[in-house]
Amino acid sequence: ETGVTQSPTHLIKTRGQQVTLRCSSQSGHNTVSWYQQALGQGPQFIFQYYREEENGRGNFPPRFSGLQFPNYSSELNVNALELDDSALYLCASSFIPNRVYGDTQYFGPGTRLTVL
Amino acid sequence: AQSVTQLDSHVSVSEGTPVLLRCNYSSSYSPSLFWYVQHPNKGLQLLLKYTSAATLVKGINGFEAEFKKSETSFHLTKPSAHMSDAAEYFCVVRGRAGKSTFGDGTTLTVKP
Numbered sequence: 001e002t003g004v005t006q007s008p009t010h011l012i013k014t015r016g017q018q019v020t021l022r023c024s025s026q027s028g029h030n031t032v033s034w035y036q037q038a039l040g041q042g043p044q045f046i047f048q049y050y051r052e053e054e055n056g057r058g059n060f061p062p063r064f065s066g067l068q069f070p071n072y073s074s075e076l077n078v079n080a081l082e083l084d085d086s087a088l089y090l091c092a093s094s095f096i097p098n099r100v101y102g103d104t105q106y107f108g109p110g111t112r113l114t115v116l
Numbered sequence: 117a118q119s120v121t122q123l124d125s126h127v128s129v130s131e132g133t134p135v136l137l138r139c140n141y142s143s144s145y146s147p148s149l150f151w152y153v154q155h156p157n158k159g160l161q162l163l164l165k166y167t168s169a170a171t172l173v174k175g176i177n178g179f180e181a182e183f184k185k186s187e188t189s190f191h192l193t194k195p196s197a198h199m200s201d202a203a204e205y206f207c208v209v210r211g212r213a214g215k216s217t218f219g220d221g222t223t224l225t226v227k228p
Contacts, residue, residue, distance in 0.1 A: 004159075033216070042206055042218035043160075056215050090159065092216075104150070105216060107160040 003027060004093050004108035012114045013081050021076045021111045023091035031055070031096050032074040033105060034066060037088040049074060050096065078113075086115045118143040118211045122219035130227045135194040137222045139207035142188060149190045150208040150216075151181055160206065166190065177201070202226045 003026035013019050025032050031050045035043035045058035049068035063079040072093070078085060089112075092105035123138040141147060151163040164175025171183045181192045190207060207219040 035216075035218075042221050043216075045215050045217065048215070058215065092160075103148075104162060104165055105210075106162065107152075109159040 004091060004106050006089075006091055006108040006111050008111060009109070010112045010114075012116065014116050015081055015083060017081050018077065018079045019081060019113060021078075021089050021091075021113070023074045023076070023093075023108055025072045025074070025091075025093035026106050029093035029095045029106075030072055031094045031103075032068055032072065033092045033094075034074070034076045035090040035092065036060075036085075037090060037110070038084075039087070043090055046076070081115045083115050086113060088112050118145075118147065118209045118215070118217050120207050120209050120217050120219040122205075122207050122222050124222050125220065126223045126225065128225040128227060129197045131199055132196050135192070135197045135201065135224065137192040137205050137207075137224065139190045139192065139219060140188055141190060141207070141209045143209055143211060145211055148210040149181075149183060150210065151175065151179070151190075151192050152206045152208060154204045154206065154221075156203075163192070163205075197224075197226045199226050199228065 005024045007022045033048040034046040037043040046060050047057040048055045052068045065077045068074045088110045090110045092107045094103045094105045096103050119142045121140045149166040152160040154160050163179050164173045166173045166183045174180045179194045205222045210216045
């Protein structure tokens with residue numbers, strides 16, 4: 001177990017709705033990243049938050065947004081859900097001493113989102 | 117820019133025989149490289165990482181990987197496969213600003 005937790009475990013939404021997924025980082029970590037893993041594919045980087053600010057973003061539209069809180073927990077928000085948003089959403093936490101240094105990420109178990 | 121290519125989508129071995137999972141990468145910077153394993157309906161577990169120290173990296177459960185800069189490769193090996201090794205394996209290159217790029221994964225099947 002990595003100490004990274006995610007909630008909920010599973011979620012079913014309909015197209016057009018909005019969803020919020022939550023992640024609690026491992027103790028001592030200051031960075032959280034979110035990934036989308038479609039069925040049969042590798043995870044795709046959505047964005048990373050470092051000390052409550054976005055620190056990098058992948059090729060995802062603005063309707064994917066996030067927050068990191070002072071306790072380093074995080075939320076991923078997705079607006080106007082589409083069928084293709086159905087996936088496993090993974091968060092990963094790590095400790096980095098500065099904005100550009102990459103370190104080992106520890107992943108949570110994921111939230112399975114189904115959009116109908 | 118960075119990218120990862122896992123050369124085999126499926127690998128099948130017999131229990132007790134060696135495992136080789138192949139990974140090539142490209143990166144504009146000196147990369148950090150990782151291998152993760154994902155068992156069905158489970159999260160990603162770190163197997164090992166390379167961060168510019170020794171080129172032969174030892175990980176958990178008997179796995180190891182060798183970083184070869186001239187070949188831009190980071191292949192994962194294990195001398196003797198166990199049934200519990202059956203899973204999906206991901207090679208990952210980690211660059212700046214937190215972006216990790218995953219390969220498409222290799223499904224390892226272990227036959228009794």
